[in-house]
Amino acid sequence: MTDRVPGRDEAAAGWLAHLRSGGTTTWSAYRETGTPAAPDRATPPPVPKWATGAAIATIGLALLALLLNSDQPLAIAGMMIIVGLGIGLVMQVMVLAAQNGAAYADLGVATSSVTFLRQIGASLGVAIVGAVLLSAGALEPAAAAQTLAARMPLVIGLMAPLVGLAFLLLLALPVIPLRETAYVTEEAR
Numbered sequence: 001m002t003d004r005v006p007g008r009d010e011a012a013a014g015w016l017a018h019l020r021s022g023g024t025t026t027w028s029a030y031r032e033t034g035t036p037a038a039p040d041r042a043t044p045p046p047v048p049k050w051a052t053g054a055a056i057a058t059i060g061l062a063l064l065a066l067l068l069n070s071d072q073p074l075a076i077a078g079m080m081i082i083v084g085l086g087i088g089l090v091m092q093v094m095v096l097a098a099q100n101g102a103a104y105a106d107l108g109v110a111t112s113s114v115t116f117l118r119q120i121g122a123s124l125g126v127a128i129v130g131a132v133l134l135s136a137g138a139l140e141p142a143a144a145a146q147t148l149a150a151r152m153p154l155v156i157g158l159m160a161p162l163v164g165l166a167f168l169l170l171l172a173l174p175v176i177p178l179r180e181t182a183y184v185t186e187e188a189r
Helices: 010-034 049-065 072-102 104-134 141-171
Strands: none
Touching: 010 141, 049 141, 072 104, 072 141, 104 141
16 A cells, blocks of 8 residues: 555544544534533523634644654544534524524524535535635646645645634624524414
8 A cells, every 4th residue: 555645544534533523423424412401591602602613623733734744653543533523512592593593484494504505515615615626637646646645734724714614603692592482383374
């Protein structure tokens, strides 16, 4: 097996990606089921708690960009887990905020809009990052691998301020009390 990225083979790169995905899944599940209920269900958590995930992901991406050229696979794996944990904290909050801000009649539209826009953002993000990574235009596999390895820290470093912007936008998210009913009443129809 040849090294496509200096110091890392395909299996190691795959395991690092799984660690990041595992962090996202773990924190999404915790936010969905493991957070203890507040004494007053009508009051959402304070806004800074909502933005915590974006702050964690920003710090994780910045540190990952700094560590990516080092030969410290455990540190890189740790930063990928931190990025995944931060993203996992934000995902469910966005769905809950959209659902809470929508009328009962528009609940399905609000939920599907969050999912749709998340997928559009992911598609655009992958396309833009791929274009930046491959813009050097090396055609030979060895040169392409070297170019990719050299550009990856730059691209990840450029993503950190974008997630930081998401953090600032989350701070501006209005606090709307949570609904007290989980069903549609006759008056709401």
